[in-house]
Structure formats: structure tokens, C-alpha cells
Amino acid sequence: MEDAGSPASLPATVGVLGGGRMGAGIAHAFLLAGARVHVVERDAPAADAARTRIETALERSAARGHDRPDADALTVGVDLGDLAGAGLVVEAVPEDRALKLDALARIEGVVDAAAVVASNTSSISIDALAGSLERPERFLGLHFFNPVPASALVEIVTGTATVPEVVSRATAWVEAIGKAAVVVRDAPGFASSRLGVALGLEAIRMLEEGVASARDIDTAMELGYRHPMGPLRTTDVVGLDVRLGIAEELERAFGARFAPPELLRTLVAEGHLGRKTGRGFYEWSE
Structure with a gap:
């Protein structure tokens, strides 16, 4: 032992x-x-x-x-x-x-x-x-x-x-x-996932609505709020499938405010999961 x-x-x-x-x-x-x-x-x-x-x-x-x-x-x-x-x-x-x-x-x-x-x-x-x-x-x-x-x-x-x-x-x-x-x-999403996903989902909705490009949304958070990485690039690194799963878990707990945007569901369904597959909100290469 x-x-x-x-x-x-x-x-x-x-x-x-x-x-x-x-x-x-x-x-x-x-x-x-x-x-x-x-x-x-x-x-x-x-x-x-x-x-x-x-x-x-x-x-x-x-x-x-x-x-x-x-x-x-x-x-x-x-x-x-x-x-x-x-x-x-x-x-x-x-x-x-x-x-x-x-x-x-x-x-x-x-x-x-x-x-x-x-x-x-x-x-x-x-x-x-x-x-x-x-x-x-x-x-x-x-x-x-x-x-x-x-x-x-x-x-x-x-x-x-x-x-x-x-x-x-x-x-x-x-x-x-x-x-x-x-x-x-213990609470749904704990602290980090709950806050990180909330920001990420809103960034995806903004992209879906044509408010700004992915790069400009991320740059706004990186330079305006000193985030080391913007929410869309972070989602690519984490994995869109992982973020979708967390969002669905939080939606069950908190309701529609954590409902995954259709753009996220579509990209995951098409196999575009972020850095690990070479494409998400950005194009990635080795």
C-alpha cells in the first residue's frame, strides 16, 4: 500500500x-x-x-x-x-x-x-x-x-x-x-466554465449576427480588457465540441441564457472542432 x-x-x-x-x-x-x-x-x-x-x-x-x-x-x-x-x-x-x-x-x-x-x-x-x-x-x-x-x-x-x-x-x-x-x-459550471462559456457563447452570437469578425471580437477583449486570448480563439483551443457539451449542461441548469448558438451546433456537426481538427472560428495549421 x-x-x-x-x-x-x-x-x-x-x-x-x-x-x-x-x-x-x-x-x-x-x-x-x-x-x-x-x-x-x-x-x-x-x-x-x-x-x-x-x-x-x-x-x-x-x-x-x-x-x-x-x-x-x-x-x-x-x-x-x-x-x-x-x-x-x-x-x-x-x-x-x-x-x-x-x-x-x-x-x-x-x-x-x-x-x-x-x-x-x-x-x-x-x-x-x-x-x-x-x-x-x-x-x-x-x-x-x-x-x-x-x-x-x-x-x-x-x-x-x-x-x-x-x-x-x-x-x-x-x-x-x-x-x-x-x-x-460544486455548482453547475463551477466558476471558470460558467464565466468562460457565458463570454464565449455571447461572442459566438455576435459573430452569428454579423456584429464583427472573429478576429475583431477577440482583439476587442484582448486589448480592451487585457484578456490574453479572445473568447473565440479560446473556444478553438478548448474545442468547440467541449464548449457545446458544457453549454448544454449549463442550459439544463440555468435555462435559455446558456442555450448554444446555432452556429456552434453547425460547426460541431460539420466536424469543425477548432485547433484539433484544423478549423473552428479560425483556420489552424501545424
């Missing part, structure tokens, strides 16, 4: 279920901080792709002067049992409630009783996800931002059952990987 860590240190081993863009970024952050990381994917091709993502990110970090983790610090596979010794396991599967409920239940089935279990959800209720767990007191949200290496923030979302000790540990771990933590209670 591995110690789950103390508020002054990282867990020796961190598990990540899901090795897509977000899961790979989370793994990368903990590897650079000195933890061993086990990433579990659904099948061998997905595991190979996850390993490539993480190793490429580590190479880029090394080029910028970061120490390269030991070769045995990262394992990527398909066996959920690899997560058994982790002090922290982060669920990073796609933003789908049923998928996350299943993933969290499977994580709890293999981890030690002292382990902290977290979800990287950006909008789904932590209390709703905790309903699949036998020990919700050690569960919380760790909402990392895309792209994880460049983002300075992690939103820690506490559920009704989350105990203060787990929040303290999570806060210290976030700081140990060089990021700032904000703590919010």
Missing part, C-alpha cells in the same frame, strides 16, 4: 484514467514535478497514442530546460489494476456523465482506501458524480485547463461530502506542480 501523500508533498504515484489531450497533459505535469505516473487507456492503440503525446510533451519540456523524468517514471497501459498503488487518481475520460460515472466506479474498485480520487470534469456536478462512489468523502474535482502545460490554474471543486483534509492535500499537490489553485463549491 502506498501512502496517499501529505499536504507537504506529492503522492509518489499518480494515476490518470484517460490519455487524451487533457489526460496526457495532467500526466506530463505530475511527471515534471517528480511523481511516477500510470496512465490507463481503453485499448492498445489508444495507449500507444497517449504514450506518444506524453513523450512528445516531455521532449518539448526538455528543450525548454526542464529535467527529463527517469525512463521508468511513466507507464501507459490498459490494465486498470495499474492504478492500485496510486495515492491520487485523476479521471480524464471525455465529458460525458455516463462515461465518468462508470470510470469513477471502476477506479474506486481498484484503489486503496487512502487514495484521493478526482475528476477532471469541467462542468458536470461533483455531487452527481460522487453518487457512483462508496467513499465520496475522498472525492473532488481537479479541473485542469487546456493546454495543461501552459495553463497556470487548476480549479478544485468540492462536493458536499468532500472532507477538508482532501481539499488541503489537493491544494498542496496543485501548488507542487507549479500551478495556482482556486477552491469552489
Whole structure:
């Protein structure tokens, strides 16, 4: 049994279920901080792709002067049992409630009783996800931002059952990987997604109505309000499909003010998801 860590240190081993863009970024952050990381994917091709993502990110970090983790610090596979010794396991599967409920239940089935279990959800209720767990007191949200290496923030979302000790540990771990933590209670969209999506949806409506071009809308926010990136470019980076899913979740909670614009639905239906597909509100190239 591995110690789950103390508020002054990282867990020796961190598990990540899901090795897509977000899961790979989370793994990368903990590897650079000195933890061993086990990433579990659904099948061998997905595991190979996850390993490539993480190793490429580590190479880029090394080029910028970061120490390269030991070769045995990262394992990527398909066996959920690899997560058994982790002090922290982060669920990073796609933003789908049923998928996350299943993933969290499977994580709890293999981890030690002292382990902290977290979800990287950006909008789904932590209390709703905790309903699949036998020990919700050690569960919380760790909402990392895309792209994880460049983002300075992690939103820690506490559920009704989350105990203060787990929040303290999570806060210290976030700081140990060089990021700032904000703590919010469970509410639809938390703080960051709720505000970010509200701005993004209004920008999409303005574009839809012909108020201004995408570039001019973004420039207005970047220069007028000192946003480092405008809301439409941010939506491209996050992924239009991700933003649509969050908007639909918020619409269920708050009503029409979060109704996704038809332009967003159309672009997603056509497969134009932003930077990851080469086109969203902007054209992207490698």
C-alpha cells in the first residue's frame, strides 16, 4: 500500500484514467514535478497514442530546460489494476456523465482506501458524480485547463461530502506542480466554465449576427480588457465540441441564457472542432 501523500508533498504515484489531450497533459505535469505516473487507456492503440503525446510533451519540456523524468517514471497501459498503488487518481475520460460515472466506479474498485480520487470534469456536478462512489468523502474535482502545460490554474471543486483534509492535500499537490489553485463549491459550471462559456457563447452570437469578425471580437477583449486570448480563439483551443457539451449542461441548469448558438451546433456537426481538427472560428495549421 502506498501512502496517499501529505499536504507537504506529492503522492509518489499518480494515476490518470484517460490519455487524451487533457489526460496526457495532467500526466506530463505530475511527471515534471517528480511523481511516477500510470496512465490507463481503453485499448492498445489508444495507449500507444497517449504514450506518444506524453513523450512528445516531455521532449518539448526538455528543450525548454526542464529535467527529463527517469525512463521508468511513466507507464501507459490498459490494465486498470495499474492504478492500485496510486495515492491520487485523476479521471480524464471525455465529458460525458455516463462515461465518468462508470470510470469513477471502476477506479474506486481498484484503489486503496487512502487514495484521493478526482475528476477532471469541467462542468458536470461533483455531487452527481460522487453518487457512483462508496467513499465520496475522498472525492473532488481537479479541473485542469487546456493546454495543461501552459495553463497556470487548476480549479478544485468540492462536493458536499468532500472532507477538508482532501481539499488541503489537493491544494498542496496543485501548488507542487507549479500551478495556482482556486477552491469552489460544486455548482453547475463551477466558476471558470460558467464565466468562460457565458463570454464565449455571447461572442459566438455576435459573430452569428454579423456584429464583427472573429478576429475583431477577440482583439476587442484582448486589448480592451487585457484578456490574453479572445473568447473565440479560446473556444478553438478548448474545442468547440467541449464548449457545446458544457453549454448544454449549463442550459439544463440555468435555462435559455446558456442555450448554444446555432452556429456552434453547425460547426460541431460539420466536424469543425477548432485547433484539433484544423478549423473552428479560425483556420489552424501545424
